[in-house]
Amino acid sequence: MNGAQALLQALVKSGIEICFANPGTSEMHLLLAIGKSDAIRPILCLFEGVATGAADGYGRMADKPAITLLHMGPGFANGMANLHNAHKAHVPLINIVGNHAVHHLQYDSPLNSDVPAHARICSDWVHVSESADDLAASGFSAMQASMKGWGKIATIIVPSNHAWEEACIVPSPLPPPPMETILPATIDDMAAMLSNGKRTALILGGRALREDALKAAGRIADTTGVALLCETFPARMQRGAGRVKAVRIPYPVENALELLQHYEQFILAGAQVPVAFFAYPGKPSLLIPEGCNVQTLARIDTCAASALKRLADRLKASSEPIQIQASGAALPLPTGALTPQSIAASINILLPDQAIVSDEGVTSGFGIYVSTENAAPHDWLAITGGAIGQGLPVSLGAAVACPDRKVVALQADGSAMYTVQALWTLARVKADVTVILFNNRSYAILNHELARVGAGQPNDQTLSMLKLSPPDIDWVHIALGMGVRATRCRTADEFHLQFADAMKTKGPSLIEALLMAS
């Protein structure tokens, strides 16, 4: 057995099933080992950012890691933006990165660069294998590292000679890392805080946005009147008809300040203290009122669901939440102009039960989120780290993790272009993903941001850096070029028909929504 085979064996024993791959010469022995394994399904991605973003989407839905297979420093660099998002999403994910043979590094050949320095930037755990014998142990350690808390980014760097040299030692899997427990005193403190008569908000994030945690939060809200808020960019929120609602803290800093100023104290469950996404001249970074009391019920890496349930029980809340989302099935059919609102209305009516929504709609997506709270129960996956080019890869990974669920990708045109290669892999694996491509021919959000920074009137030359036209991008052509069925719509009625068709048809498709008025 060579080192590559030993590593693969360890990963299979750890429960790895999927490899999103974009390999090169230094990964050839790993490629052969994966090819020979019946347990790991390799999925070719035509750009590394697709592979890492897909592994993020997979991790969010499968709650266990996929592996990526990446080629040296530049290959890793191409995947870093989506690893940044995955890191902020707290997903489990393992990167396998090939590097030159150890004896070859000294020659500084053209592809040589500092691979560990790349890996350290967006990994929680990095290991460079020390020998062929070390690779199996590296695999088990990476699995353990990736499952710490709710998920970490673990990266193994594999010098090619370790992959091809003979490996003898086959170690055993490592136990999963322990989860930090929440003390009874914390539950008591939060219960007391909720009874002190102050206006309180419970900010939910991470695992506190899964259905079970939200149920417990709903029970607490029913009995105490606490407001339920949700972090601005949740990795995975379970929402829709029949579920407990949490109000998402808005992205625009002025709207977030307006919402949060109503509260005198905050309890965090799986969330961070809300801060502005960017700094703006004359505006605060911290979004909660100055001097207010903030306490933590459950940190991001702890079991928020169990903490919320214990708190609900401690408060003697009723066993089921009372205030839950109504269904939106009786809404009128949208008609007339095509707008984010009309699209939201169609989604509200047509979204199948247990669909998964990958939201990189950016300006178009914010309104759709608000208007789809009555849709059938679904999972909403937001862009967690702000590095655009996440939406299409995440939709791919979610579809691979959940082949029986429909995935809808809300996709802004500017962001779609970053990892447009994802369309090809959607076609290759016949992923059940419907992409709604919001074509407003603009980095629309940057026009808002330009106003928000208050830097004065832009001229045509400045605005040219925010406009995606000329030339107009024809997304139907691009999708067809990569093997994805595609249609275009200009009215709410056309969109409704095309989306209804997509919801009934299995496999990848793209609907280009021409939003010229927005």
Add this chain to the structure above:
Amino acid sequence: MNGAQALLQALVKSGIEICFANPGTSEMHLLLAIGKSDAIRPILCLFEGVATGAADGYGRMADKPAITLLHMGPGFANGMANLHNAHKAHVPLINIVGNHAVHHLQYDSPLNSDVPAHARICSDWVHVSESADDLAASGFSAMQASMKGWGKIATIIVPSNHAWEEACIVPSPLPPPPMETILPATIDDMAAMLSNGKRTALILGGRALREDALKAAGRIADTTGVALLCETFPARMQRGAGRVKAVRIPYPVENALELLQHYEQFILAGAQVPVAFFAYPGKPSLLIPEGCNVQTLARIDTCAASALKRLADRLKASSEPIQIQASGAALPLPTGALTPQSIAASINILLPDQAIVSDEGVTSGFGIYVSTENAAPHDWLAITGGAIGQGLPVSLGAAVACPDRKVVALQADGSAMYTVQALWTLARVKADVTVILFNNRSYAILNHELARVGAGQPNDQTLSMLKLSPPDIDWVHIALGMGVRATRCRTADEFHLQFADAMKTKGPSLIEALLMAS
């Protein structure tokens, strides 16, 4: 004046004319400053790897830096693969990277990451501005740093508050850095070495591949019989009819070993000692015979042209080289099957004088290089760092630097996909680039590499990670989707007609060459 304006003023005074931009919120004040400047032309790129690759192409042809405008850590990460190539190409290039305001960093908001750590990996010089006042000085220092040797990667990180705060100090430009001189004794030593009767090769790289340096090398070869070799991946080689030829050291390690074993000693001019691109089991990393004598006439960052000229004069060589490339104009028209050879024949006949060839043809490109040595005089730009996705962006940058010269991009399908967004910017700026897209539906080079590593027979699952089909990529559709005129050809005759038309027509176009037999 704010810091952004002060920085821009310094860059303009330094001679910067082009900005390849992919901005975000933290760069808004820089955007406004660029918009207001008449001296800097902003060119929007829809992915950062396009911006950095274009700046590389611009630097190779203009011999001075363009700036890139990038957005924080993930934006820089997306540009790193092509910065790696630019670094290995020794081009001058300045990155301007926005970051959070200094007071905002402590809140670890979603887009926060260690921007300087990113920058250090692929920059020769990194500076984080210390204040608004510091930005103008940073601009002048970056210019100086980028012009060291033949070119370095300089990166300025700009916290957004420095861009928007008032700047008072306007410093002066810095002198260009001095060039290392070559001692007379070195010239004497090389002259002696060339007279010792041993089989000698002069390996040319970097600036030693420009026409003037090649002329001097040709004079040396005429008088001493030294073999002229060229590094495997030149950043810019001036070649074609009427010029002095240097034999390119082949990429496949076995072919390189075969070529280099004929020599007992080597002289380096602007080149490194030849090493294998990758390590392979049982094959050497160092490609020259063990124990042979290697001396350096001119290091990469010194003036190889002047050193070669001094050496030629020292050897009393004739004033003009005798052995020069013949013209290929009388070649027969290619006909029949479409192959890299038939394409090379068309290029040989049709390439206009002073064309620029951006070569990321990979397996298809190697043969074309050899077969176009008799074409009209042209510049050949190779992929220097092995990070694929370079070809289209480099062709864009070259076309921006040299608007009066035709650019031909030899582009493999797999690599084209990495920075496919470059097509849109080619269309936006109406760049005079003809892309020849070699569609062999495969990472063909990796099939060769798989055999080369000798790891045994691959099965279908392994081969699936090297095949770009199914689905078949339709490059005509993709190009049209991004606004680029496109045609497809299946025979040598069709290609010849389409390429002839492209050579006569100004502006971007793509020819999809279906190479299914290869």
